[in-house]
Amino acid sequence: MKLTQRRSQSGLTFVLTGFVAIFAVCLCSVANAAGPLASWNEGPAKKAILEFVAAVTDQNSKDYVEASERIAVFDNDGTLWVEYPMYTQVLFAFDRVKELAPQHPEWKTKQPFKALLAGDMKTVGASGMKGLMEIVMATHSGMTAAQFEKTASDWLATKKQPKFNRLYSESIYQPQLELLAYLRANGFKTFIVSGGGIQFMRPITEKAYGIPPEQVVGSSVVSEFQVRDGKPVIVRMPKIDFVNDKAGKVVGIYEHIGRRPILAFGNSDSDMQMIEYTMAGEGRRLGLFVHHTDAEREYAYDRKSHVGTLDKALDQADANGWIIVDMKKDWKRIFGFEKAK
Amino acid sequence: MKLTQRRSQSGLTFVLTGFVAIFAVCLCSVANAAGPLASWNEGPAKKAILEFVAAVTDQNSKDYVEASERIAVFDNDGTLWVEYPMYTQVLFAFDRVKELAPQHPEWKTKQPFKALLAGDMKTVGASGMKGLMEIVMATHSGMTAAQFEKTASDWLATKKQPKFNRLYSESIYQPQLELLAYLRANGFKTFIVSGGGIQFMRPITEKAYGIPPEQVVGSSVVSEFQVRDGKPVIVRMPKIDFVNDKAGKVVGIYEHIGRRPILAFGNSDSDMQMIEYTMAGEGRRLGLFVHHTDAEREYAYDRKSHVGTLDKALDQADANGWIIVDMKKDWKRIFGFEKAK
Numbered sequence: 001m002k003l004t005q006r007r008s009q010s011g012l013t014f015v016l017t018g019f020v021a022i023f024a025v026c027l028c029s030v031a032n033a034a035g036p037l038a039s040w041n042e043g044p045a046k047k048a049i050l051e052f053v054a055a056v057t058d059q060n061s062k063d064y065v066e067a068s069e070r071i072a073v074f075d076n077d078g079t080l081w082v083e084y085p086m087y088t089q090v091l092f093a094f095d096r097v098k099e100l101a102p103q104h105p106e107w108k109t110k111q112p113f114k115a116l117l118a119g120d121m122k123t124v125g126a127s128g129m130k131g132l133m134e135i136v137m138a139t140h141s142g143m144t145a146a147q148f149e150k151t152a153s154d155w156l157a158t159k160k161q162p163k164f165n166r167l168y169s170e171s172i173y174q175p176q177l178e179l180l181a182y183l184r185a186n187g188f189k190t191f192i193v194s195g196g197g198i199q200f201m202r203p204i205t206e207k208a209y210g211i212p213p214e215q216v217v218g219s220s221v222v223s224e225f226q227v228r229d230g231k232p233v234i235v236r237m238p239k240i241d242f243v244n245d246k247a248g249k250v251v252g253i254y255e256h257i258g259r260r261p262i263l264a265f266g267n268s269d270s271d272m273q274m275i276e277y278t279m280a281g282e283g284r285r286l287g288l289f290v291h292h293t294d295a296e297r298e299y300a301y302d303r304k305s306h307v308g309t310l311d312k313a314l315d316q317a318d319a320n321g322w323i324i325v326d327m328k329k330d331w332k333r334i335f336g337f338e339k340a341k
Numbered sequence: 342m343k344l345t346q347r348r349s350q351s352g353l354t355f356v357l358t359g360f361v362a363i364f365a366v367c368l369c370s371v372a373n374a375a376g377p378l379a380s381w382n383e384g385p386a387k388k389a390i391l392e393f394v395a396a397v398t399d400q401n402s403k404d405y406v407e408a409s410e411r412i413a414v415f416d417n418d419g420t421l422w423v424e425y426p427m428y429t430q431v432l433f434a435f436d437r438v439k440e441l442a443p444q445h446p447e448w449k450t451k452q453p454f455k456a457l458l459a460g461d462m463k464t465v466g467a468s469g470m471k472g473l474m475e476i477v478m479a480t481h482s483g484m485t486a487a488q489f490e491k492t493a494s495d496w497l498a499t500k501k502q503p504k505f506n507r508l509y510s511e512s513i514y515q516p517q518l519e520l521l522a523y524l525r526a527n528g529f530k531t532f533i534v535s536g537g538g539i540q541f542m543r544p545i546t547e548k549a550y551g552i553p554p555e556q557v558v559g560s561s562v563v564s565e566f567q568v569r570d571g572k573p574v575i576v577r578m579p580k581i582d583f584v585n586d587k588a589g590k591v592v593g594i595y596e597h598i599g600r601r602p603i604l605a606f607g608n609s610d611s612d613m614q615m616i617e618y619t620m621a622g623e624g625r626r627l628g629l630f631v632h633h634t635d636a637e638r639e640y641a642y643d644r645k646s647h648v649g650t651l652d653k654a655l656d657q658a659d660a661n662g663w664i665i666v667d668m669k670k671d672w673k674r675i676f677g678f679e680k681a682k
Contacts, residue, residue: 068553145595189555202599212409213599214530215555223595225588225614232618234595247566254486254564254575256597258543258554273566277573 036182039175039333045288045325049179052286056262057186063284067187071261073253073274074176076194076201076218078267078308079290080209082161082171084299087307089196090132091168092155096139104138113138137238140197141221145234153203166337169204173290174336176265180209183263191261193217193252195245195270199236217256219244249274267292268308275313275322287322289313294328297338377523380516380674386629386666390520393627397603398527404625408528412602414594414615415517417535417542417559419608419649420631421550423502423512425640428648430537431473432509433496437480445479454479478579481538482562486575494544507678510545514631515677517606521550524604532602534558534593536586536611540577558597560585590615608633609649616654616663628663630654635669638679 040046055063056070077083097116107113112131115123124131161171180190190211194201198218205211222237244252250273253261264278267290275287291310292301303311317324327334381387396404397411418424438457448454453472456464465472481489502512521531531552535542539559546552563578585593591614594602605619608631616628632651633642644652658665668675
């Protein structure tokens with residue numbers, strides 16, 4: 001470690017002043033090892049972020065924002081971790097159907113379960129949102145909160161994304177980790193505001209992103225308090241409670257956070273309302289979208305994609321002052337496991 | 342700490358240890374200016390709190406809890422602020438009916454509004470929960486989030502509790518403010534988990550308790566995203582979304598916080614499930630109830646009270662290891678504005 005090396009170089013002579021100076025040098029060298037956003041290329045996106053953070057944290061700036069109001073919200077799928085070719089949570093649900101099939105003989109003849117078990121994804125797809133909801137309900141409810149947490153955690157700790165051959169929970173964007181850390185170092189409180197299931201994400205957000213469970217906002221099923229064998233438990237019911245997507249994200253922010261963010265980061269048209277709401281507040285604001293443009297290092301998809309559709313937001317970005325982050329151009333390194341160039 | 346251990350291997354041991362010691366002493370003397378819980382009398386309640394916090398923060402204790410898991414939840418009405426003779430938010434709703442009456446000529450003949458406007462509280466009371474809900478809906482929905490926040494803030498900034506002749510938002514318990522600060526100084530994250538309206542409390546919790554809006558859990562109406570005059574707004578709808586009371590408090594904790602608290606503090610039977618759920622977790626836990634026993638300095642009420650009924654919890658406290666905090670005996674000073682003895 002640099003810390004030890006530096007220390008061994010100094011003598012006893014300077015003692016306390018030496019210590020203070022060394023300590024300061026060490027802190028800086030850790031924080032600025034390669035600048036605050038090392039995996040971001042120099043360009044308009046990085047510049048906009050740095051200028052925004054500088055402005056809202058400078059007490060002498062007209063754009064200064066009190067630390068308590070520095071709320072930053074991030075979509076999850078496609079913004080913090082990989083969502084292509086299919087949302088991670090949907091793959092989890094599909095896997096669960098296969099694992100639970102022995103306990104559900106009726107699925108042998110019931111769609112969309114029958115098709116899913118036969119690997120007939122075309123029929124699964126044709127079952128639409130209704131079919132998907134049946135699959136989600138069958139795999140996300142009917143158990144206690146603790147059971148679901150364990151199932152989700154175990155799956156996330158073992159299942160690998162095939163293209164990268166890494167855990168789904170490791171298939172996360174290095175530039176975004178640096179941005180989250182940079183924002184927190186500048187007094188921001190960082191939140192996830194995702195269409196994904198709130199309790200599916202929570203087991204890993206602290207480890208993966210440094211975001212504690214209470215700062216995760218997402219979709220949910222109705223939960224119920226019950227006493228089982230004399231012990232209080234929470235049971236997940238087969239009924240949607242809240243869909244934290246599109247306009248729902250704004251409602252989720254109101255309910256969970258209770259104040260308007262000053263920075264919002266998404267990657268699809270589903271994030272437009274959240275970003276519009278963020279930008280409509282008074283004072284300086286920043287709204288950003290990841291544009292998946294890198295077929296080689298990750299994926300390239302936008303207007304016509306079946307997941308993470310980015311279409312209207314691309315058209316309206318300029319007029320609204322939204323920053324489009326071009327993955328290929330703006331991100332020097334996409335994953336932590338990728339070799340640095 | 343590793344830093345210190347590493348350093349002790351180097352030649353600087355002596356001086357640096359001295360520096361760390363002096364620094365530690367300074368920190369302690371600030372934190373313990375008059376002891377951490379100055380408004381608490383010595384007794385079993387204070388002792389239980391101090392011992393609990395010492396145990397869960399001592400890395401060498403079998404009861405040690407990581408800082409991220411140190412979640413403490415507090416009921417609001419009757420636990421942090423005065424709820425007697427009537428919940429503050431109900432008084433707010435009554436006042437709003439009077440203010441809004443000119444815009445609602447139909448209330449002249451419609452119960453329970455007619456009775457409320459005539460000051461006939463007996464008839465209002467006889468309208469029961471149904472009548473109360475009509476009053477709450479008429480005063481808590483139909484406006485934007487921003488409008489409601491302003492109305493609630495203005496009311497809380499001007500209306501006084503008659504017995505103490507202080508703002509309702511100042512009629513808060515000094516021992517609890519000290520406890521909240523003490524817990525936070527020991528790495529806890531403090532939350533409000535109240536039956537009251539989440540958006541009614543949020544405008545003042547940061548100033549009153551040091552608890553930011555995102556750490557407030559409460560009851561809510563359905564909210565809707567709308568675009569008005571080209572601007573995104575949140576509109577409060579005349580429909581209950583969630584009742585964060587009794588078993589609902591456990592569900593609220595699951596949804597908002599996403600982990601089980603290790604400390605829960607309430608004052609009525611409505612807090613029993615929250616405290617049972619807290620205590621049912623593994624490892625050391627603390628559950629407490631304020632018992633309002635001081636008719637002189639505050640109020641005395643419990644088993645038969647129409648607000649903050651404390652009955653079953655009193656009977657079950659001993660068997661469950663819950664701490665009953667006797668306001669008269671355990672609190673040296675109840676309010677910050679009260680003269681110290």
